[in-house]
Each structure stands twice: as C-alpha cells, then as structure tokens.
Amino acid sequence: MKKDIWVLMEPGQADGYRESSLALLHPCRALADTLGGTLTAVALFGGDVAKGAAIAGAYGADRLLLADREALDPAAALASLAEKEHPWAILAVSACETREYLPRACARMGTGFAADCSGFALDAKADCLVWTRPAFGGSVLCDVVCPVRRPQIGTVRSGIYQQRSIPRALPAAVSRFTPAQGDSPRVRVFRLLRNLAEDGIDLENADIIVAGGKGVGGTQGFRPLRELAAALGGAVGASRSAVDRGWISGSHQIGQTGHTVAPKLYIACGISGAIQHLTGMLGSGTIVAVNVDPNAAIFQYSDYSVVGDLFEVLPALTREILRH
Numbered sequence: 001m002k003k004d005i006w007v008l009m010e011p012g013q014a015d016g017y018r019e020s021s022l023a024l025l026h027p028c029r030a031l032a033d034t035l036g037g038t039l040t041a042v043a044l045f046g047g048d049v050a051k052g053a054a055i056a057g058a059y060g061a062d063r064l065l066l067a068d069r070e071a072l073d074p075a076a077a078l079a080s081l082a083e084k085e086h087p088w089a090i091l092a093v094s095a096c097e098t099r100e101y102l103p104r105a106c107a108r109m110g111t112g113f114a115a116d117c118s119g120f121a122l123d124a125k126a127d128c129l130v131w132t133r134p135a136f137g138g139s140v141l142c143d144v145v146c147p148v149r150r151p152q153i154g155t156v157r158s159g160i161y162q163q164r165s166i167p168r169a170l171p172a173a174v175s176r177f178t179p180a181q182g183d184s185p186r187v188r189v190f191r192l193l194r195n196l197a198e199d200g201i202d203l204e205n206a207d208i209i210v211a212g213g214k215g216v217g218g219t220q221g222f223r224p225l226r227e228l229a230a231a232l233g234g235a236v237g238a239s240r241s242a243v244d245r246g247w248i249s250g251s252h253q254i255g256q257t258g259h260t261v262a263p264k265l266y267i268a269c270g271i272s273g274a275i276q277h278l279t280g281m282l283g284s285g286t287i288v289a290v291n292v293d294p295n296a297a298i299f300q301y302s303d304y305s306v307v308g309d310l311f312e313v314l315p316a317l318t319r320e321i322l323r324h
Ligand SMILES: Cc1cc2nc3c(=O)[nH]c(=O)nc-3n(C[C@H](O)[C@H](O)[C@H](O)COP(=O)(O)OP(=O)(O)OC[C@H]3O[C@@H](n4cnc5c(N)ncnc54)[C@H](O)[C@@H]3O)c2cc1C
Pocket: 212, 213, 214, 215, 216, 238, 239, 240, 241, 242, 253, 254, 255, 256, 257, 258, 269, 270, 271, 272, 273, 274, 275, 276, 277, 280, 290, 291, 292, 293, 296, 308, 309, 310, 311
C-alpha cells in the first residue's frame, strides 16, 4: 500500500496559504521520502491554480489537490476525498477552523484524531505515526497513536516548524475536485466567515502581538494596546478573562481555547500567566510582560519583565517608538 501524506492548507492573507500550513510541508516532505509516498497539499478552500501550484511546489509538495470552489462543509469534502484516495496520514495546523471541522471529518472516516500536538515522528516498526501532545495544561507530554485505522489524522501547533522553501522547486502537479457537500437534512452552510481578528489581522501569522488581560480593566483599556500595536505594526491579542468580560471579541483570544500563536515578539499586558494562556503563546520568540504584581507567574516566562502599570508603561513605550 502506498503511504501518501496530505497536508491541509488553511487560507492565509491575500488569497495565500497560512504560513504555518506551509511550514508543516517541510517535515512532511521528509516523512513522505522515508515512506516512499507522495506529499500532497490539500486546499479545501480553493484559490488560484498557478499561485497555489507554485507555492505548494516551492515548499516541497509533489501535488496540489485544489477545490474548484470553497468547501462549505470541509469535513464532508475531506472525508469524501480521503475515501477515494486513501492517504496514509493527514496533517494540519492547530487553528480554530481545523479544531472545528477535523473532528467531524474523523468521525465520518471512522478514524482517530490527535489534536494540538507539539510534534510527530514515524514509528517504522509499528507502521504508524507517534504524535506528541501536551496534556493537563502542558504539565505532561503524552504519545498518541492510531494503530489500526487509516488515515491517521492530527493537528500540530503553529510555530513548531519553520517555513523552508526548496530552491528551484518545480510547481506542484495540480488535481482539481468539486467539494462534496454535507448531507445533514438539518444543517445548511451558506457562507464561511474567516476567523480574523476585528482589525483584520491574522493573529496566527502576526510577527508582533500586544495582548491584554483582565488588567486592562475594560473595553477602553485596550486603547493603549492598540496604539502600541499600531506603532509596532502588530496585532492585538487577549486573555480569556478579557474576552469573557466582553471587552474584546473572541477572535482575539490566545490560549488553550483560543489561538496558538508564535510571533517574534509577544507583549503581555495585565495578564497573570495562567497555564491555559501560556499554552497558546510560549512558542513566541521574545516575551515581554508588563504587570503591577512583581510575583505574577508570567514573569517566570518573560525575557523582559516590566513591573508597572500598563497605563503608564505602554503610552511611554509607544511615544518612544514613534519618536524614532
Ligand atoms: C478549560 C479552560 C480553558 C481556558 N482557556 C483559556 C485561554 O484559551 N486563554 C486564556 O487566556 N485563559 C484561558 N482560561 C482561563 C485562565 O485559567 C485564566 O483565568 C485567564 O488566563 C486569566 O486571565 P488574565 O491573566 O487576563 O486575568 P488575571 O489572572 O485576573 O490577571 C490579571 C493580571 O493583571 C494584572 N494587572 C492588574 N492591573 C494592572 C495594570 N494596571 N497594569 C499591569 N498589570 C495589571 C494583575 O496583577 C494580574 O496579574 C481557561 C480556563 C479553563 C478552565
């Protein structure tokens, strides 16, 4: 049996693919080579043929499986494709969208799902993938295997693998398909709304994030964060405490039940550092924390720790940045 690997391309900005989806192609290229199978990038949401083929090829895919229109029920579309082609494994990035449709796709295919993994490796003897998954708020790492059913399906957190293009790569071969629709008599999907933050910035691809927690004190309290983010060309994130209080929309939430992010710079303002928040941002390059409490847990993880009131620290920082 041929052991083909599929990587799902989530939509990114400007009609492209999400950077973390492209980054996942690199370890999967090595896996496909070891297994003697092909590596296919799967774009359930459609997109430009030439652009898609060039970018999928540049990041190591042999083939691009491209929907001829956006799959309104990605779970049904993926299950129907997999039924026809029998891939050995399907990988995707952990994102709000994949968290929603992949468990449903797995249920349709009667296979298991390893969600939010921090890595994966081939167990050649057992002939399956071993997924590594943080559990209990990240305090233990467990191995997850799907020994019998195929395809094996899992999501990997963004920021674990870096994007690596292949010099002088050829465009991927393109196969088009018409996405299957769901067959539920009770549910009809008319339109998919992308999970972009209110300011239109894709948090999971942002290089700089200024995130606020309960310490911002209210909706207006996010203003100095937005000003700093604008000065730095970054995005605004939030803890669940801020989201639950209705100070900012859920699309900004970072953590276990929000986005997993890995920006180059993460500035945590008025965030205490609960494990459920840390889970979503510890992959960041440099972490700066601003908190009035010198004993806040976030300071154990920050590269730069500012003990102070965010309403004094942030405007001063923004002024300084704009002056240069
Ligand atoms: C199943 C589950 C899932 C969860 N998922 C998530 C998730 O995805 N994301 C998430 O964030 N949380 C999540 N949580 C909630 C999490 O446990 C914490 O409750 C939450 O992260 C705390 O948010 P916070 O740090 O903003 O608030 P707090 O813990 O209340 O901290 C506020 C901080 O602000 C500081 N502060 C106050 N005023 C100022 C000021 N003027 N200047 C500077 N600092 C100031 C305080 O010293 C304090 O450290 C989850 C919880 C559960 C049980």
